[in-house]
Amino acid sequence: MVAYCSVVSTITVECPDGVLLSLKEQPAEAAREFRIASAMKLFELGKLTSGRAAQLAGLSRVEFLEAAGRYRVPAFQLTADELEQDAANT
Secondary structure: OOOOOOOOOOOOOOOOHHHHHHHOOOHHHHHHHHHHHHHHHHHHOOOOOHHHHHHHHOOOHHHHHHHHHHOOOOOOOOOHHHHHHHHHOO
């Protein structure tokens, strides 16, 4: 039996009240939105895998990939060569 220990770090982001007013969200809702948006951007930049980004966003991987469409972030990021190789393997 393998036991895994999960360590969680907390990052605090200062958010001016005017931003919350513009978002029309309560702090808890805004924090959730910030987590998802930052996870999306880090995934889009290739800094996180979809699984790790989903973990950061607090979503399942499937939920994260579905949300990627709403954020207009390609769920699958393949180069032209990778796409050709994938097509050749089918």
